[in-house]
Amino acid sequence: MSGASEGSPGPAESLSARRAFRRNLDKVYGWYTAGFLVFVLALAVFEQMGLSRRWIGIIFLLATLLLYAGIGIMSRTTDAVEYYVAGRRVPAVYNGMATGADWMSAASFISLAGTLYLTGYSGLAFIMGWTGGYCLVALFLAPYLRKFGQFTIPDFLGARYGGNVPRFLGILAAILCSFIYVVAQIYGVGLITSRLTGVAFELGIFLGLGGILVCSFLGGMRAVTWTQVTQYIVLITAYLLPVIWLSVKQTGVPVPQAIYGFQLEKVTALEKRLTADPGEAEVREIFRKRSAELAEKLKDPRAALRSDKADAMKKSAELKAAHAPDSDIVAAEKALYGLPKDEAAALKTWTAARAVADAKAKPLNGMPLHGQQFSGDPKGTPAEQLEFEVSRRNFLALIFCLMLGTAALPHILMRYYTTPSVKEARESVSWSLFFIFLLYFTAPALAVLVKYEVFQVLVGTPFDQLPQWMLAWSKVDPNLLAVVDVNHDNILQLNELTIDGDIIVLATPEIGGLPYVVSGLVAAGGLAAALSTADGLLLTIASALSHDLYYKMIDPNASTARRVTISKMLLLIVALSAAYLAAQKPADILFLVSAAFSFAAAAFFPALTLGIFWKRATGLAASLGMVFGLGITFFYMMTTQPWLRHIFGVTSPVVLWWDIQPISAGVFGVVLGFIVIVVVSLLTPAPGKAVEDLVDFVRYPRLDDQ
């Protein structure tokens, strides 16, 4: 990595120096990619020679963590321009790759294909939302922020709107969005590390944290950028390889993205067959009865619990009296102890069990038809028409929030400060989107191929011939994968299989029958995705605190070295507190990640775009717009989302506005933010000439009189 870290020319470097730098980068990363492939092949050979799975996992973990840490150490710096914006010399292609890795988190890598598997068409909201947002980045933000050429997003708010209030609101919002996001990444790191090596979850978190810290702690944006490029190469290889393999296995064509339309047709035919299958109908009927029983119990949980206890005790006593085999007695005692402790616990357990039974009483395990757009029926009964309208409206609202959130997340926007010029910033967005596109247009293919495999191959298998990987995963955690022969016919029906979306990607190599080394590679890819995003987020938080809060607001005379040192200290504190929170395994982590998009969209998008495109926008208006936008988003989530309602003790009945789900609360925040900024700007005096000059400065790539 010498080209990336040492002997590189300063920011005001010549064109030829930049070309030489670029050539050197190409060479370094070319060798690195080749070396990585050789490493994977060597492990595959060792696996054939008998290297155990556990060791393969450990080698993958250590090798990648050491690599990332090594780059961090080689790129260490205390120079502010290097630390905050990697010296502004990252070529467009490499910044694109780094942005890709920064962007694609554990959620994209691990959960996206699983979500598509479970929800079919409605999951495409994430695919469109998380890519289409880059159009907004390109058209409205990246080139102008690059021309502005400072360090952070609050920097822009502070300069454009004047004074510390907009800057401070920017700091608050940046920390709010980034912190909830980083907790989720560290959680993902813990999950993958513990799966890969078998260490405890908490230990996994701290191992991963070490990798994150060495990198961003020593070298800031410079180290993070060059590490993210290597991480992108790991994660995209790990994502594409198993899908291509699965595609060859099913269709003989190694381009899954082009061919899976035909697999989707087959899946649709299988969906029809499975819905009509008598074995499936039998299982559904059993679950329908189970749900009805639970509903009966829930009417009077106290009495139901009492009678359950009495029954269990009676049974155990009977077995003992009849000298039944020990194993039967133990099972009966277990059932007795397994009963809910009190009425409240019973209520919770049975409600959850009933929801599961309800889903499994539906055809296809409660999954919608894969290719069907929206639920309900526009030509059906009024209730069906309403369901159709609402599901379509929420689909569009979610896309809207994800797109505007993408275009407003500070850790992504910051990356465009690192390119050498405005022109390269524009090109860099193209490269970012292209590298993200590679993963995102593969995920729907992966979901369909896995679904075909499950419907065609797994379903109908006798229970004693189930593949080994299913047993292994259900042993890891029954919540991830479970099979129960509900109707005792010794054949697996679809509704007897419970599969969590999060293991679809991780289990794909095993589903496709690939050697274990590919599973290790996929896990390493997931780890790279989580680590790279966490790096970018931590850096954003630390910069907001050290650069914006400390340097710009508290001590403007602080020396560069002092600022960078403070940033490093803060990074450590933030990382440790995020790890602490992640170790608590917070319940609604996925909701929180999506909420970050709504918050970012509501807080930043109106103020940033109007700041560039409308000279009349005033400082007071921007501050009020941010406050109202964030405020209404927060209020809507707090009063409608079950988990937040519980935390804030909200007891009033849930009132949904236009039936919009809490995850898309940003819709209201963005609209209100725009309205407030426009109205208040027109009511307050126009900003002065300095602001006008600043706006002109960011609009034109080069002005001669400046």
Next chain:
Amino acid sequence: MPHGDNAQGQSRRRYWRSNLRLTAGLLSIWFVATFVVSYHARDLNFSFFGWPFSFWMGAQGSLAIYCFIVWFYGWYMGRLDILHGFEEREE
């Protein structure tokens, strides 16, 4: 910074107006590919190489259009910079 009459002021206005036109044009393509197609998803259900058309648009077509929008913007703006004399100098 003088605006109105001098040559630089005029070329600024022309540059910025072209930029706004381009931005608006690309944004409307973005809007149609995303929201108009998704709104009518149920009706755009004809088979397209095996996919229902709107499914293909959501999973691949719109993504390709986004890539095109971003690439075209960068390419066109680069030309516009040179045409109006705002391109960055390579030292």
